[in-house]
Amino acid sequence: MKNLLFAVVLLASAQLAFADTVTYGWEGTETVLALYGTGEPPMNVAIATDPVHSGSQSLYLEDNSPTGTPAAYIVWVLGLQDGDEVTASIWRYDTTPSASPSCRIWGHWNDDPGDVMGYNGSASGETDYGPGTGWDETGYTWTVADGHTGLIIEMRTYSSAGDAVWVDDLSVTAPSGCTILTPDNFVSLQASTWAEIKAQF
Ligand SMILES: [Ca+2]
Structure with a gap:
């Protein structure tokens, strides 16, 4: 029994040791890493104060693309290798059940740490549009394969x-040693030179 307990504690600490979780609640001034879509800009994004899920601010996402599905890039996980798992959860807000607007959490591979718009294929994501009755938590777990090293997690409207829809309280868990770039530390990184960025990965 004592050995079993020891094993459980060891397992729990091993899981803690090998994964890092980063949260982002849009309580500062930074909104997203980048935007993708057909509009100019693809979405109108802003820090909002109503509604919020927690704290005093959330992220406002307003579709501004005449065609297609625009995406707001909200986090970039770098330093991945095959077999790694990345899990993200986020709260989203819309009040139109079974009708637009809706949003989903999605992902695509970007293995080029020097270009946030780099694209190495879809990584799929959550297919559920949510109940559309206010706040609901959505999420997805990606498993890295085919040699990809970077995953951009996006909200699609x-x-x-x-x-418009709103999101708040993003949580991302990735293996220790990976770099998890949220909007605030991505902006800090952009101030670095290409050589400095390359040196980090
Ligand atoms: Ca918040």
């Missing part, structure tokens, strides 16, 4: 131009 499904709506007409002018429709």
